Amino acid sequence: MNIFLTGANGYIGGAAAVALIAAGHRVRGLVRDKARADTVAAHGVEPVVGTLDDGALLQAEARAADAVVNAADSDHRGAAEALVAALTGSGKTLIHSSGSSIVADLAMGEPSERIFHEGDPIVPVADKAARVAIDRLVLAAPGIRTVVLCNTMIYGITNGPPAASVQIPELAGQAKASGVARHIGRGLNRWSNVHIADVAALYVLALAKAPSGAFMYVESGEASLGDIVRAIAARLGLAPAQSWPAEAAIAYFGRARAIYSLGSNSRVRGKMATALGWRPQYRSATKWIAEEMS
Secondary structure (H helix, E strand, C coil), X not given: CEEEEECCCCHHHXXXXXXXXXXXXXXEEEECCHHHHHHHHCCCCXXXXXXXXXXXXXXXXXXXXXXXXECCCCCCHHHHHHHHHHHCCCCCEEEEEEEHHHHCCCCCCCCCCCCEEXXXXXXXXXXXXXXXXXXXXXXXXXXXEXXXXXXXXXXXXXXXXXXXXXXXXXXXXXXXXXXXXXXXCCCCCEEEXXXXXXXXXXXXXXXXXXXXXXXXXXXXXXXXXXXXXXXXXXXXXXXXXXXXXXHHHHHHHCXXXXXXXXXXXXXXXXXXXXXXXXCCXXXXXXXXXXXXXX
């Protein structure tokens, strides 16, 4: 199958591209410049140089492909609209990548018992309403086999072009830079999580088997941010982790990153991926940190 994939040099897109190629597909991947084009080409991806703002390019590539995987930016509405417009009525597949911060709260290190299951209504905080709207735009697209994969906290080293996830690398980077591993507040907030290799495997499986209109939470474990930071401290040989006041964390990481990526709860459970035959090989982010994180 000929696949057009956005975000070919990114953490999710690069891993998905390599997995799709290994499964026998041909992948044309969107990258921003020649240097990134050379990087993805070394992994078997046919590079397409352009940006998510190049609507005409996105539409031309989508029309020429048998299926499209949008893995570049969950918040770029223009790109989603261009891909939907190109594919409407074609019967082709569009896999769109979302993220489970759509159910994030404003806990800043405090716990929550709320767990979201597939099909549960989502009433997002204001900052995440636009992302939810994009997910719904994709799922409602007429004449397209649409699938939304809602990824949780992803960890692990990718087999694709060099790239890193957000949460664990940023927490580890702060710890390395300061010599002190820190969680926000009490660190009792929890996130569902999943290894990048298992994420990539699900993109392949979803392309082959997911029903149209499927919205899937991509998760295979859960941990508190406090436990993650303590695992980071132990792995790096640092003193015990410390609490960070919300104001200090926001000043260091920025408002959106501190509040939603590191301070919130994002607890979800997915059954649809398992029903497709997905069998994650990794189940513990803290175990990966203890044994593999560099």
